[in-house]
Amino acid sequence: MPSTIVMTGAGRGIGRVAAERILRESADIHLLVVARGSSGARLATELGTGGHTVSYVTADLCSLQSVRSAADEIRERLENDQLPPLRGFVGNAGIQYTNALTESPEGFESTFAVNVLANHLFIRRLEAHFIHPARIVITVSDTHFGDFRHNLGMVPGPAWNTPDTLARPAAFPDPHTTTAGRTAYSTSKLAAIHLVHEYARRLPTGIDVIAYNPGFVPGTDLARNADPVSRFAMRRILPALTLTPFATSRTAAGGHLADLVVGTTTAPTGSYVDRAHVARSSAESYDPRRERELWDAAERLTAAHTA
Structure with missing residues (x-):
């Protein structure tokens, strides 16, 4: 039966690979991509080449008001039968800044806004x-x-604090530094796993939610806000690591993501999939008290856009 999958972060990197594979291997999928500005129309046209069914909505994921508008447009299309039934959501978009001071339109720290709150609101x-x-x-x-095994010494580990602190700029020491920006990134990804666990408890039976770890994937645009040397290394030098067990190529990571989205990779709700296999996330990521606290905060912080 035809169905819709909504996807953020489909324009480049592993998301682009995953989107192309989903469409290539699932003829009954209508892929609705969420993209910024004028890129949505171009992306839908490119992905729709060959008769694939692709549409788009426009959203700036840093802005909760923009996310709310995009989600409501999707809801309206579903209710008016302009889209086939909704069967999936892929929150693949992510951002990393060179500081922990970048602020969203609503006053949230932008890493947390994009990597945590935007997905929650959708x-x-x-x-x-x-x-x-x-x-x-x-x-x-x-x-x-x-x-070191998981970050190769390039990204500091998470530094947990109360969700209200993490959601605001300057949550980490020396917030103007790249170290603080990267700490904000790793902490936001820990928060995302916490919420996956809580979603698994709260979402109705039949809606499974899974955290996907692609591994270290050099050659993507995640470091687009970094300094020139770091950008050069990510794009030109570090891709050589995909020939070792320490990194994953964009093709492999995107393929693994597509397989997980369409169900080729079996995974129970609430699970953590490391590349192609269900695995354990960090010991710190299993904390029901922290997960409930984060859920409550996410509900409160997005409340103005859910009423």
Whole structure:
């Protein structure tokens, strides 16, 4: 039966690979991409080449008002039968800044706004429109482990604090530094895993939610806000690591994501999938008290856009 999958972060990197593979291998999928500015129309046209069914909505994921508008447009299309039933959401978009001071339009720290609150608002606005079975996949990162094995010494481990503190600029020491920006990133990915656990408890049976870790994938645009040397290394030097077990190529990571989205990779709700296999996330990521606290904060921080 035809169905819709909504996807953020489909324009480049592993998301682009995943989107192309989903469409290539699932002829009955209508892929709705969420993209910024004028890029949505171009992306839908490119992905729709060959007869694939692709549409788009425009959103700036840093702005909760923009996310709310996009989610409501999707809801309206579903209710008016302009889209086939909703069966999936892929929160693949992510951002990393060179500081922990960048502020969203609503005053949130932008890493937290994009990597945590935007996904939460999309899920909550679309929740009632999923048909069963449905699958939600949130792209996370093994930087949340905080050790050399998982981050190769490039990204500091997470530094947890109260959600209200993490959601605001200057949550970390020396907030103007790249170290603080990268700490904000790893902490936001830990927060995303916490919320996946809480979603699994709260979402209705038949809506599965999974955290996906692609591993270290050099050659993507995640470091687009970094200094010139770091950008050069990510794009030109570090891709050589994909020939070793320490990194994953964009093709492999995107393929793994697509397989998880369409259900080729089996994974129970609430699980953490490391590349192609269900695995354990960090010991720190399993904390029901912290997860409930984060859920409550996410509900409160997005409340103005859910009424």
